[in-house]
Amino acid sequence: MMIAYIERFVYENDVESMTDPETIEQNGDVLPLHGNVEFAGKDFGGVQSSKPLAVIKPSTTDDVAKVIRRASRSPHLTVAARGNGHSVSGQAMAHRGLVVDMKSVEYGIHVDPTGKYADVSGGALWEDVLKRCVLGHGLAPRSWTDYLDLTVGGTLSNAGISGQAFVFGPQTENVTELEVVTGNGDVLVCSSNLNPELFFSVLGGLGQFGIITRARVLLQPAPDMVRWIRVVYSEFSEFTRDIEWLVTRREGESFDYVEGFVFVNSDDPVNGWPTVPLDSDHPFDPTHIPRPAGPVLYCLELALHYKNEDPLSAVDKRVERLVGGLKFVEELRFEVDVGYMDFLLRVKRAEQQAKANGIWDAPHPWLNMFVSKKDIANFDRVIFKNILKYGVGGPMLVYPLLRSKWDDRKSVVLPEGEIFYLVALLRFCFPYPKALSVEEMVAQNQEIVQNCTKNGFDFKLYLPHYSSKEGWKHHFGNQWTRFQERKASFDPMAILAPGQKIFQRNWQPS
Numbered sequence: 001m002m003i004a005y006i007e008r009f010v011y012e013n014d015v016e017s018m019t020d021p022e023t024i025e026q027n028g029d030v031l032p033l034h035g036n037v038e039f040a041g042k043d044f045g046g047v048q049s050s051k052p053l054a055v056i057k058p059s060t061t062d063d064v065a066k067v068i069r070r071a072s073r074s075p076h077l078t079v080a081a082r083g084n085g086h087s088v089s090g091q092a093m094a095h096r097g098l099v100v101d102m103k104s105v106e107y108g109i110h111v112d113p114t115g116k117y118a119d120v121s122g123g124a125l126w127e128d129v130l131k132r133c134v135l136g137h138g139l140a141p142r143s144w145t146d147y148l149d150l151t152v153g154g155t156l157s158n159a160g161i162s163g164q165a166f167v168f169g170p171q172t173e174n175v176t177e178l179e180v181v182t183g184n185g186d187v188l189v190c191s192s193n194l195n196p197e198l199f200f201s202v203l204g205g206l207g208q209f210g211i212i213t214r215a216r217v218l219l220q221p222a223p224d225m226v227r228w229i230r231v232v233y234s235e236f237s238e239f240t241r242d243i244e245w246l247v248t249r250r251e252g253e254s255f256d257y258v259e260g261f262v263f264v265n266s267d268d269p270v271n272g273w274p275t276v277p278l279d280s281d282h283p284f285d286p287t288h289i290p291r292p293a294g295p296v297l298y299c300l301e302l303a304l305h306y307k308n309e310d311p312l313s314a315v316d317k318r319v320e321r322l323v324g325g326l327k328f329v330e331e332l333r334f335e336v337d338v339g340y341m342d343f344l345l346r347v348k349r350a351e352q353q354a355k356a357n358g359i360w361d362a363p364h365p366w367l368n369m370f371v372s373k374k375d376i377a378n379f380d381r382v383i384f385k386n387i388l389k390y391g392v393g394g395p396m397l398v399y400p401l402l403r404s405k406w407d408d409r410k411s412v413v414l415p416e417g418e419i420f421y422l423v424a425l426l427r428f429c430f431p432y433p434k435a436l437s438v439e440e441m442v443a444q445n446q447e448i449v450q451n452c453t454k455n456g457f458d459f460k461l462y463l464p465h466y467s468s469k470e471g472w473k474h475h476f477g478n479q480w481t482r483f484q485e486r487k488a489s490f491d492p493m494a495i496l497a498p499g500q501k502i503f504q505r506n507w508q509p510s
Protein backbone atom coordinates (compact mmCIF):
# COMPACT_ATOMS: atom_id res chain seq x y z
CA MET A 1 0.00 0.00 0.00
CA MET A 2 1.32 3.38 -0.91
CA ILE A 3 1.98 5.40 2.19
CA ALA A 4 2.34 8.75 0.52
CA TYR A 5 0.62 11.41 2.53
CA ILE A 6 -1.35 14.13 0.80
CA GLU A 7 -1.84 17.23 2.84
CA ARG A 8 -4.85 18.40 0.92
CA PHE A 9 -6.44 17.38 -2.30
CA VAL A 10 -8.83 19.42 -4.37
CA TYR A 11 -11.03 16.89 -6.04
CA GLU A 12 -11.25 17.19 -9.81
CA ASN A 13 -11.51 14.97 -12.87
CA ASP A 14 -8.00 13.66 -12.42
CA VAL A 15 -9.05 11.46 -9.56
CA GLU A 16 -11.22 8.57 -10.60
CA SER A 17 -12.51 7.68 -7.17
CA MET A 18 -12.48 9.06 -3.69
CA THR A 19 -13.08 6.43 -1.03
CA ASP A 20 -13.82 8.97 1.65
CA PRO A 21 -13.20 12.69 2.10
CA GLU A 22 -9.72 12.07 3.46
CA THR A 23 -8.33 9.48 1.06
CA ILE A 24 -8.23 8.73 -2.61
CA GLU A 25 -7.77 5.26 -3.97
CA GLN A 26 -5.96 4.49 -7.20
CA ASN A 27 -5.15 1.01 -8.37
CA GLY A 28 -5.21 -0.26 -4.81
CA ASP A 29 -2.99 2.52 -3.49
CA VAL A 30 -4.49 4.63 -0.76
CA LEU A 31 -3.32 8.20 -0.38
CA PRO A 32 -4.56 9.80 2.82
CA LEU A 33 -5.58 13.45 2.47
CA HIS A 34 -5.08 16.10 5.05
CA GLY A 35 -3.78 19.51 6.05
CA ASN A 36 -3.09 22.59 3.97
CA VAL A 37 -1.30 23.33 0.73
CA GLU A 38 -0.61 26.99 1.41
CA PHE A 39 3.11 26.68 2.16
CA ALA A 40 3.84 25.01 -1.17
CA GLY A 41 2.26 27.92 -3.03
CA LYS A 42 4.93 30.32 -1.75
CA ASP A 43 8.72 30.46 -1.76
CA PHE A 44 11.60 32.42 -0.26
CA GLY A 45 11.40 34.96 -3.09
CA GLY A 46 7.91 35.94 -2.01
CA VAL A 47 7.21 37.42 -5.43
CA GLN A 48 5.35 34.52 -7.10
CA SER A 49 2.52 32.44 -5.69
CA SER A 50 0.65 29.52 -7.13
CA LYS A 51 -1.72 27.00 -5.62
CA PRO A 52 -1.01 23.29 -6.06
CA LEU A 53 -3.71 20.68 -6.10
CA ALA A 54 -2.04 18.70 -3.35
CA VAL A 55 1.12 18.36 -1.34
CA ILE A 56 2.39 14.83 -1.05
CA LYS A 57 4.67 13.63 1.71
CA PRO A 58 6.34 10.51 0.33
CA SER A 59 8.14 8.19 2.71
CA THR A 60 10.15 6.28 0.13
CA THR A 61 11.60 6.53 -3.36
CA ASP A 62 8.87 4.15 -4.46
CA ASP A 63 6.24 6.64 -3.27
CA VAL A 64 7.86 9.34 -5.40
CA ALA A 65 7.77 7.01 -8.41
CA LYS A 66 4.10 6.22 -7.81
CA VAL A 67 3.20 9.92 -7.74
CA ILE A 68 4.92 10.48 -11.10
CA ARG A 69 3.34 7.42 -12.66
CA ARG A 70 -0.04 8.57 -11.40
CA ALA A 71 0.49 12.01 -12.93
CA SER A 72 1.50 10.43 -16.25
CA ARG A 73 -1.95 8.85 -16.56
CA SER A 74 -3.57 12.26 -16.53
CA PRO A 75 -3.53 14.68 -19.46
CA HIS A 76 -2.36 17.67 -17.44
CA LEU A 77 -1.09 16.82 -13.93
CA THR A 78 2.44 18.03 -13.20
CA VAL A 79 4.78 17.17 -10.32
CA ALA A 80 7.20 19.54 -8.59
CA ALA A 81 9.77 18.27 -6.12
CA ARG A 82 9.97 20.80 -3.33
CA GLY A 83 13.22 20.84 -1.39
CA ASN A 84 13.11 23.65 1.13
CA GLY A 85 11.28 26.10 -1.13
CA HIS A 86 14.20 28.55 -1.10
CA SER A 87 13.85 29.40 -4.76
CA VAL A 88 12.98 33.00 -5.51
CA SER A 89 10.86 32.76 -8.67
CA GLY A 90 8.40 29.92 -8.11
CA GLN A 91 10.74 27.20 -9.42
CA ALA A 92 9.47 24.61 -6.90
CA MET A 93 5.78 25.37 -7.46
CA ALA A 94 3.20 23.39 -9.46
CA HIS A 95 0.13 25.37 -10.40
CA ARG A 96 -2.80 22.96 -9.90
CA GLY A 97 -0.30 20.13 -9.89
CA LEU A 98 1.24 17.86 -7.25
CA VAL A 99 4.04 19.10 -5.02
CA VAL A 100 6.24 16.39 -3.51
CA ASP A 101 7.69 17.48 -0.18
CA MET A 102 11.16 15.91 -0.44
CA LYS A 103 12.04 16.57 3.19
CA SER A 104 9.64 13.80 4.22
CA VAL A 105 11.42 10.96 2.38
CA GLU A 106 12.95 8.63 4.95
CA TYR A 107 16.46 7.82 3.89
CA GLY A 108 18.81 9.85 5.98
CA ILE A 109 22.52 10.45 5.92
CA HIS A 110 24.84 7.43 5.90
CA VAL A 111 28.58 7.89 6.05
CA ASP A 112 30.42 5.07 4.33
CA PRO A 113 32.88 3.15 6.58
CA THR A 114 35.72 4.14 4.20
CA GLY A 115 34.99 7.79 5.09
CA LYS A 116 35.20 8.71 1.41
CA TYR A 117 31.55 9.54 0.86
CA ALA A 118 28.09 9.79 2.40
CA ASP A 119 24.84 8.62 0.86
CA VAL A 120 22.24 11.24 1.64
CA SER A 121 18.61 11.63 0.72
CA GLY A 122 17.68 14.24 -1.87
CA GLY A 123 15.50 15.99 0.70
CA ALA A 124 18.21 16.17 3.38
CA LEU A 125 19.21 19.67 4.45
CA TRP A 126 22.91 20.49 3.99
CA GLU A 127 22.99 21.67 7.60
CA ASP A 128 22.00 18.17 8.73
CA VAL A 129 24.60 16.63 6.40
CA LEU A 130 27.23 18.92 7.96
CA LYS A 131 26.27 18.04 11.52
CA ARG A 132 26.09 14.29 10.91
CA CYS A 133 29.39 14.15 9.06
CA VAL A 134 31.38 16.45 11.33
CA LEU A 135 30.01 15.50 14.73
CA GLY A 136 29.66 11.79 14.00
CA HIS A 137 32.75 11.17 11.88
CA GLY A 138 35.07 14.20 11.78
CA LEU A 139 34.39 14.40 8.03
CA ALA A 140 32.76 17.00 5.80
CA PRO A 141 31.62 17.54 2.21
CA ARG A 142 34.14 19.55 0.18
CA SER A 143 31.94 22.08 -1.60
CA TRP A 144 29.20 24.14 0.03
CA THR A 145 26.66 26.88 -0.40
CA ASP A 146 26.90 29.96 1.85
CA TYR A 147 23.63 29.04 3.52
CA LEU A 148 22.82 25.47 4.53
CA ASP A 149 19.07 25.40 5.05
CA LEU A 150 18.79 24.15 1.47
CA THR A 151 18.23 20.57 0.37
CA VAL A 152 20.74 18.37 -1.39
CA GLY A 153 18.38 17.85 -4.35
CA GLY A 154 17.55 21.57 -4.54
CA THR A 155 21.17 22.74 -4.84
CA LEU A 156 22.24 19.85 -7.10
CA SER A 157 19.47 20.86 -9.49
CA ASN A 158 21.24 24.21 -9.91
CA ALA A 159 24.98 23.94 -9.07
CA GLY A 160 25.60 24.79 -5.41
CA ILE A 161 28.40 27.32 -5.10
CA SER A 162 30.39 29.04 -2.41
CA GLY A 163 33.96 30.06 -1.67
CA GLN A 164 35.29 26.49 -1.99
CA ALA A 165 34.16 26.09 -5.62
CA PHE A 166 37.42 27.44 -7.06
CA VAL A 167 39.14 24.37 -5.59
CA PHE A 168 36.54 21.63 -5.86
CA GLY A 169 34.02 22.97 -8.34
CA PRO A 170 30.35 23.41 -7.44
CA GLN A 171 28.44 20.81 -5.43
CA THR A 172 27.38 19.17 -8.70
CA GLU A 173 31.06 18.19 -9.20
CA ASN A 174 31.27 16.61 -5.78
CA VAL A 175 28.71 13.82 -6.09
CA THR A 176 29.59 10.53 -7.73
CA GLU A 177 26.27 8.70 -7.85
CA LEU A 178 22.58 9.55 -7.74
CA GLU A 179 19.34 7.68 -7.38
CA VAL A 180 16.77 9.39 -9.57
CA VAL A 181 13.09 8.93 -10.35
CA THR A 182 12.71 10.05 -13.95
CA GLY A 183 9.68 11.70 -15.50
CA ASN A 184 8.91 8.25 -16.94
CA GLY A 185 8.46 6.99 -13.38
CA ASP A 186 11.61 4.79 -13.56
CA VAL A 187 13.87 4.54 -10.52
CA LEU A 188 17.48 4.53 -11.75
CA VAL A 189 20.90 4.70 -10.15
CA CYS A 190 23.30 6.76 -12.24
CA SER A 191 26.90 7.90 -12.22
CA SER A 192 29.50 8.89 -14.82
CA ASN A 193 29.69 5.17 -15.76
CA LEU A 194 26.19 3.91 -15.11
CA ASN A 195 23.36 5.67 -16.99
CA PRO A 196 25.77 8.58 -17.56
CA GLU A 197 23.38 10.61 -19.72
CA LEU A 198 20.87 10.75 -16.86
CA PHE A 199 23.60 11.60 -14.34
CA PHE A 200 24.93 14.51 -16.39
CA SER A 201 21.41 15.71 -17.28
CA VAL A 202 20.11 15.83 -13.73
CA LEU A 203 23.08 17.72 -12.25
CA GLY A 204 22.28 21.37 -12.84
CA GLY A 205 19.17 20.22 -14.70
CA LEU A 206 16.66 22.50 -12.92
CA GLY A 207 14.61 19.46 -11.87
CA GLN A 208 13.64 18.79 -15.51
CA PHE A 209 14.75 15.19 -15.90
CA GLY A 210 14.15 13.45 -12.62
CA ILE A 211 13.72 13.76 -8.89
CA ILE A 212 16.93 13.10 -6.96
CA THR A 213 16.11 10.77 -4.10
CA ARG A 214 19.70 9.96 -3.07
CA ALA A 215 23.10 11.48 -3.71
CA ARG A 216 26.59 10.13 -2.97
CA VAL A 217 28.50 13.12 -1.64
CA LEU A 218 32.31 13.12 -1.50
CA LEU A 219 33.85 13.76 1.92
CA GLN A 220 37.18 14.93 3.29
CA PRO A 221 38.55 15.24 6.83
CA ALA A 222 36.91 18.20 8.56
CA PRO A 223 39.13 20.90 10.03
CA ASP A 224 38.48 22.07 13.60
CA MET A 225 38.98 25.78 13.10
CA VAL A 226 38.89 28.50 10.49
CA ARG A 227 40.87 31.76 10.28
CA TRP A 228 38.26 34.06 8.74
CA ILE A 229 39.59 37.25 7.14
CA ARG A 230 38.14 40.29 5.38
CA VAL A 231 40.24 42.93 3.65
CA VAL A 232 39.08 46.06 1.84
CA TYR A 233 39.95 47.58 -1.55
CA SER A 234 38.96 50.90 -3.05
CA GLU A 235 40.02 49.94 -6.60
CA PHE A 236 38.14 47.21 -8.45
CA SER A 237 41.16 46.43 -10.64
CA GLU A 238 43.30 45.66 -7.57
CA PHE A 239 40.53 43.61 -6.01
CA THR A 240 40.08 41.48 -9.15
CA ARG A 241 43.82 41.06 -9.70
CA ASP A 242 44.30 39.76 -6.14
CA ILE A 243 41.21 37.55 -6.02
CA GLU A 244 42.07 36.00 -9.40
CA TRP A 245 45.63 35.37 -8.21
CA LEU A 246 44.25 33.54 -5.16
CA VAL A 247 41.83 31.32 -7.08
CA THR A 248 44.33 30.33 -9.77
CA ARG A 249 47.08 29.12 -7.43
CA ARG A 250 47.87 25.42 -7.34
CA GLU A 251 45.68 23.28 -5.08
CA GLY A 252 46.83 23.51 -1.46
CA GLU A 253 48.66 26.78 -2.11
CA SER A 254 45.81 29.19 -1.47
CA PHE A 255 43.08 29.76 1.08
CA ASP A 256 40.36 27.12 1.51
CA TYR A 257 37.63 29.64 0.78
CA VAL A 258 37.72 32.79 -1.36
CA GLU A 259 34.76 35.11 -1.93
CA GLY A 260 34.24 38.84 -2.33
CA PHE A 261 31.53 41.44 -2.05
CA VAL A 262 30.80 45.02 -2.97
CA PHE A 263 29.58 47.47 -0.33
CA VAL A 264 28.50 51.07 -0.33
CA ASN A 265 31.05 53.70 0.67
CA SER A 266 28.90 55.16 3.44
CA ASP A 267 27.80 54.48 7.00
CA ASP A 268 24.54 52.88 5.80
CA PRO A 269 24.02 50.04 8.33
CA VAL A 270 22.73 47.52 5.76
CA ASN A 271 24.74 48.39 2.66
CA GLY A 272 27.83 50.20 3.87
CA TRP A 273 30.91 50.09 6.11
CA PRO A 274 29.19 48.40 9.12
CA THR A 275 28.65 45.23 7.01
CA VAL A 276 32.39 44.48 6.85
CA PRO A 277 33.77 43.90 10.38
CA LEU A 278 33.72 40.35 11.73
CA ASP A 279 33.42 41.28 15.41
CA SER A 280 32.18 44.24 17.38
CA ASP A 281 35.60 44.89 18.98
CA HIS A 282 37.04 45.98 15.64
CA PRO A 283 34.76 48.49 13.90
CA PHE A 284 35.28 49.90 10.42
CA ASP A 285 37.32 53.12 10.56
CA PRO A 286 36.43 55.14 7.43
CA THR A 287 39.36 57.54 7.90
CA HIS A 288 41.53 54.81 6.31
CA ILE A 289 39.63 54.78 3.02
CA PRO A 290 42.05 56.12 0.39
CA ARG A 291 41.07 59.41 -1.32
CA PRO A 292 39.58 59.66 -3.82
CA ALA A 293 37.36 56.61 -3.55
CA GLY A 294 34.23 55.82 -5.54
CA PRO A 295 30.65 55.25 -4.36
CA VAL A 296 31.36 51.56 -3.65
CA LEU A 297 34.24 49.61 -2.08
CA TYR A 298 35.23 45.95 -2.34
CA CYS A 299 35.82 43.32 0.31
CA LEU A 300 37.84 40.15 -0.22
CA GLU A 301 36.70 37.40 2.14
CA LEU A 302 39.05 34.51 2.92
CA ALA A 303 39.18 31.48 5.14
CA LEU A 304 41.96 29.09 6.06
CA HIS A 305 41.25 25.76 7.71
CA TYR A 306 43.36 24.37 10.54
CA LYS A 307 43.33 21.70 13.23
CA ASN A 308 43.30 22.32 16.97
CA GLU A 309 46.80 20.92 17.24
CA ASP A 310 48.27 23.33 14.65
CA PRO A 311 50.33 26.03 16.43
CA LEU A 312 48.77 29.46 15.85
CA SER A 313 52.17 30.77 14.83
CA ALA A 314 52.12 28.33 11.89
CA VAL A 315 48.62 29.48 10.91
CA ASP A 316 49.77 33.12 11.09
CA LYS A 317 52.73 32.28 8.89
CA ARG A 318 50.60 30.57 6.23
CA VAL A 319 48.19 33.52 6.21
CA GLU A 320 50.92 36.14 5.96
CA ARG A 321 52.62 34.27 3.12
CA LEU A 322 49.38 34.44 1.14
CA VAL A 323 48.24 37.96 1.97
CA GLY A 324 51.76 39.42 1.86
CA GLY A 325 51.56 40.40 -1.82
CA LEU A 326 47.95 41.58 -1.80
CA LYS A 327 47.20 45.28 -2.30
CA PHE A 328 44.31 45.83 0.12
CA VAL A 329 44.11 48.80 2.49
CA GLU A 330 46.37 47.61 5.33
CA GLU A 331 44.36 49.29 8.08
CA LEU A 332 41.07 47.81 6.83
CA ARG A 333 41.79 44.19 7.67
CA PHE A 334 39.48 42.19 9.91
CA GLU A 335 39.98 38.65 11.18
CA VAL A 336 38.68 36.17 13.71
CA ASP A 337 39.20 32.50 14.51
CA VAL A 338 35.98 30.48 14.61
CA GLY A 339 35.01 26.81 14.75
CA TYR A 340 34.54 25.13 11.35
CA MET A 341 30.80 24.54 11.90
CA ASP A 342 30.33 28.13 13.13
CA PHE A 343 31.95 29.34 9.92
CA LEU A 344 29.73 27.21 7.71
CA LEU A 345 26.65 28.23 9.68
CA ARG A 346 27.49 31.97 9.50
CA VAL A 347 24.43 32.85 7.39
CA LYS A 348 22.17 31.10 9.89
CA ARG A 349 23.13 33.74 12.44
CA ALA A 350 22.18 36.45 9.94
CA GLU A 351 18.92 34.57 9.34
CA GLN A 352 18.12 34.60 13.06
CA GLN A 353 18.66 38.36 13.19
CA ALA A 354 16.63 38.94 10.03
CA LYS A 355 13.80 36.81 11.43
CA ALA A 356 13.82 38.91 14.60
CA ASN A 357 13.59 42.08 12.45
CA GLY A 358 10.80 40.62 10.32
CA ILE A 359 12.72 40.99 7.06
CA TRP A 360 13.49 37.30 6.52
CA ASP A 361 9.88 36.62 5.60
CA ALA A 362 9.52 39.70 3.38
CA PRO A 363 10.01 39.29 -0.40
CA HIS A 364 13.50 38.67 -1.86
CA PRO A 365 13.69 39.62 -5.54
CA TRP A 366 17.21 38.27 -5.93
CA LEU A 367 19.30 38.34 -9.08
CA ASN A 368 22.18 35.89 -9.56
CA MET A 369 24.38 35.84 -12.62
CA PHE A 370 27.67 34.56 -13.98
CA VAL A 371 29.64 37.30 -15.75
CA SER A 372 32.69 36.58 -17.87
CA LYS A 373 36.03 37.96 -16.62
CA LYS A 374 36.36 39.94 -19.83
CA ASP A 375 33.30 42.01 -18.91
CA ILE A 376 33.56 42.25 -15.15
CA ALA A 377 35.39 45.61 -15.08
CA ASN A 378 32.67 47.14 -17.26
CA PHE A 379 30.04 45.47 -15.13
CA ASP A 380 31.56 47.23 -12.12
CA ARG A 381 31.50 50.57 -13.94
CA VAL A 382 27.99 50.31 -15.37
CA ILE A 383 26.19 48.34 -12.65
CA PHE A 384 27.92 48.49 -9.27
CA LYS A 385 29.22 52.05 -9.44
CA ASN A 386 26.14 53.40 -11.15
CA ILE A 387 22.84 51.50 -10.88
CA LEU A 388 23.72 49.90 -7.54
CA LYS A 389 25.69 52.70 -5.90
CA TYR A 390 23.19 52.77 -3.00
CA GLY A 391 23.26 48.97 -2.57
CA VAL A 392 20.48 46.39 -2.70
CA GLY A 393 19.52 46.21 0.98
CA GLY A 394 21.67 43.08 1.39
CA PRO A 395 24.92 41.49 0.22
CA MET A 396 26.24 42.06 -3.31
CA LEU A 397 28.58 39.12 -3.84
CA VAL A 398 31.22 39.13 -6.57
CA TYR A 399 33.86 36.43 -6.82
CA PRO A 400 35.54 34.37 -9.53
CA LEU A 401 34.98 30.74 -10.48
CA LEU A 402 36.98 28.53 -12.80
CA ARG A 403 35.28 26.93 -15.76
CA SER A 404 37.75 24.03 -15.77
CA LYS A 405 36.22 22.91 -12.44
CA TRP A 406 32.81 22.46 -14.12
CA ASP A 407 32.15 19.40 -16.28
CA ASP A 408 30.34 20.69 -19.36
CA ARG A 409 28.51 17.40 -19.81
CA LYS A 410 26.28 18.59 -16.95
CA SER A 411 23.27 20.79 -17.65
CA VAL A 412 24.47 24.14 -16.24
CA VAL A 413 25.38 26.77 -18.83
CA LEU A 414 28.27 29.19 -18.26
CA PRO A 415 29.82 32.20 -19.99
CA GLU A 416 32.90 31.68 -22.18
CA GLY A 417 36.44 31.81 -20.84
CA GLU A 418 38.22 30.10 -17.95
CA ILE A 419 37.39 32.75 -15.33
CA PHE A 420 33.90 34.04 -14.74
CA TYR A 421 32.40 35.86 -11.76
CA LEU A 422 29.37 35.03 -9.66
CA VAL A 423 27.40 38.22 -9.08
CA ALA A 424 24.66 37.76 -6.47
CA LEU A 425 22.37 40.64 -5.57
CA LEU A 426 20.78 39.37 -2.38
CA ARG A 427 18.07 41.92 -1.85
CA PHE A 428 16.17 42.30 1.41
CA CYS A 429 13.17 44.57 1.73
CA PHE A 430 13.70 46.99 4.56
CA PRO A 431 10.91 48.97 6.11
CA TYR A 432 12.89 52.20 5.62
CA PRO A 433 11.38 55.08 3.69
CA LYS A 434 14.46 55.23 1.43
CA ALA A 435 14.42 51.55 0.47
CA LEU A 436 13.08 50.46 -2.92
CA SER A 437 9.71 48.73 -3.10
CA VAL A 438 9.55 45.12 -4.34
CA GLU A 439 8.30 46.32 -7.73
CA GLU A 440 11.19 48.78 -7.99
CA MET A 441 13.65 46.02 -7.09
CA VAL A 442 12.22 43.73 -9.76
CA ALA A 443 12.39 46.60 -12.26
CA GLN A 444 15.99 47.30 -11.26
CA ASN A 445 16.89 43.64 -11.85
CA GLN A 446 15.41 43.92 -15.33
CA GLU A 447 17.33 47.13 -15.93
CA ILE A 448 20.57 45.37 -14.94
CA VAL A 449 19.94 42.43 -17.26
CA GLN A 450 18.99 44.79 -20.09
CA ASN A 451 22.15 46.82 -19.53
CA CYS A 452 24.27 43.68 -19.65
CA THR A 453 22.62 42.69 -22.91
CA LYS A 454 22.87 46.18 -24.39
CA ASN A 455 26.57 46.37 -23.53
CA GLY A 456 27.17 42.95 -25.06
CA PHE A 457 28.41 41.40 -21.81
CA ASP A 458 28.96 37.65 -21.85
CA PHE A 459 26.75 36.50 -18.97
CA LYS A 460 24.31 33.78 -17.90
CA LEU A 461 21.70 33.91 -15.18
CA TYR A 462 22.37 31.55 -12.27
CA LEU A 463 19.20 30.11 -10.67
CA PRO A 464 17.64 31.30 -13.94
CA HIS A 465 14.06 32.33 -14.46
CA TYR A 466 12.39 33.12 -17.79
CA SER A 467 8.73 33.25 -18.62
CA SER A 468 9.06 32.49 -22.34
CA LYS A 469 10.54 29.61 -24.30
CA GLU A 470 12.54 32.18 -26.27
CA GLY A 471 14.19 33.29 -23.03
CA TRP A 472 15.17 29.70 -22.22
CA LYS A 473 16.43 29.04 -25.74
CA HIS A 474 18.63 32.09 -25.51
CA HIS A 475 19.81 31.07 -22.02
CA PHE A 476 20.91 27.61 -23.16
CA GLY A 477 22.30 28.86 -26.45
CA ASN A 478 24.03 26.03 -28.28
CA GLN A 479 23.11 23.67 -25.41
CA TRP A 480 19.38 24.08 -26.07
CA THR A 481 19.12 21.12 -28.46
CA ARG A 482 20.87 18.86 -25.96
CA PHE A 483 18.59 20.09 -23.16
CA GLN A 484 15.49 19.39 -25.26
CA GLU A 485 16.74 15.93 -26.25
CA ARG A 486 17.39 15.10 -22.62
CA LYS A 487 13.87 16.22 -21.76
CA ALA A 488 12.46 14.01 -24.51
CA SER A 489 14.36 11.01 -23.09
CA PHE A 490 13.72 11.39 -19.38
CA ASP A 491 10.48 13.37 -19.06
CA PRO A 492 8.77 13.27 -22.47
CA MET A 493 5.38 14.38 -21.10
CA ALA A 494 6.98 17.35 -19.28
CA ILE A 495 5.55 16.31 -15.94
CA LEU A 496 8.43 17.54 -13.79
CA ALA A 497 9.32 20.94 -12.31
CA PRO A 498 6.63 23.00 -14.09
CA GLY A 499 7.57 26.04 -11.98
CA GLN A 500 10.67 26.50 -14.12
CA LYS A 501 8.32 27.29 -17.04
CA ILE A 502 10.57 25.69 -19.66
CA PHE A 503 8.32 23.01 -21.18
CA GLN A 504 4.55 22.63 -21.55
CA ARG A 505 2.90 19.49 -20.16
CA ASN A 506 1.84 17.16 -22.96
CA TRP A 507 0.16 13.78 -23.04
CA GLN A 508 1.02 10.55 -24.78
CA PRO A 509 -1.67 8.08 -23.67
CA SER A 510 -0.38 4.50 -23.81
Ligand SMILES: Cc1cc2nc3c(=O)[nH]c(=O)nc-3n(C[C@H](O)[C@H](O)[C@H](O)COP(=O)(O)OP(=O)(O)OC[C@H]3O[C@@H](n4cnc5c(N)ncnc54)[C@H](O)[C@@H]3O)c2cc1C
Pocket residue numbers: 044080081082083084085086087088091092093102122123144145146147149150151152153154155157158159160161162206207208210211212213463497499500
Ligand atom coordinates in the same frame (compact mmCIF):
# COMPACT_ATOMS: atom_id res chain seq x y z
C1 LIG B 1 19.28 32.40 1.95
C2 LIG B 1 19.73 31.69 0.69
C3 LIG B 1 21.07 31.52 0.45
C4 LIG B 1 21.50 30.85 -0.70
N1 LIG B 1 22.83 30.69 -0.89
C5 LIG B 1 23.27 30.03 -1.97
C6 LIG B 1 24.65 29.83 -2.19
O1 LIG B 1 25.49 30.26 -1.41
N2 LIG B 1 25.04 29.14 -3.30
C7 LIG B 1 24.13 28.62 -4.18
O2 LIG B 1 24.55 27.97 -5.14
N3 LIG B 1 22.82 28.82 -4.01
C8 LIG B 1 22.37 29.52 -2.94
N4 LIG B 1 21.03 29.72 -2.78
C9 LIG B 1 20.11 29.27 -3.83
C10 LIG B 1 19.70 27.82 -3.62
O3 LIG B 1 20.78 26.95 -3.85
C11 LIG B 1 18.60 27.42 -4.60
O4 LIG B 1 17.54 28.32 -4.55
C12 LIG B 1 18.10 26.02 -4.28
O5 LIG B 1 17.31 25.55 -5.32
C13 LIG B 1 17.28 26.04 -3.03
O6 LIG B 1 17.20 24.74 -2.52
P1 LIG B 1 15.81 24.20 -2.02
O7 LIG B 1 16.10 22.91 -1.37
O8 LIG B 1 15.07 25.19 -1.21
O9 LIG B 1 15.13 23.97 -3.45
P2 LIG B 1 13.65 24.34 -3.94
O10 LIG B 1 13.52 25.81 -4.00
O11 LIG B 1 12.67 23.62 -3.12
O12 LIG B 1 13.70 23.72 -5.42
C14 LIG B 1 14.50 24.30 -6.44
C15 LIG B 1 14.30 23.57 -7.76
O13 LIG B 1 14.86 22.27 -7.66
C16 LIG B 1 13.86 21.28 -7.83
N5 LIG B 1 14.12 20.25 -6.83
C17 LIG B 1 14.05 20.34 -5.49
N6 LIG B 1 14.41 19.18 -4.93
C18 LIG B 1 14.71 18.33 -5.95
C19 LIG B 1 15.14 16.99 -6.01
N7 LIG B 1 15.32 16.25 -4.92
N8 LIG B 1 15.35 16.45 -7.24
C20 LIG B 1 15.17 17.17 -8.37
N9 LIG B 1 14.74 18.44 -8.35
C21 LIG B 1 14.53 19.02 -7.16
C22 LIG B 1 12.54 21.99 -7.61
O14 LIG B 1 11.46 21.38 -8.29
C23 LIG B 1 12.84 23.37 -8.14
O15 LIG B 1 12.72 23.39 -9.53
C24 LIG B 1 20.56 30.38 -1.64
C25 LIG B 1 19.20 30.57 -1.41
C26 LIG B 1 18.79 31.22 -0.26
C27 LIG B 1 17.33 31.44 -0.03
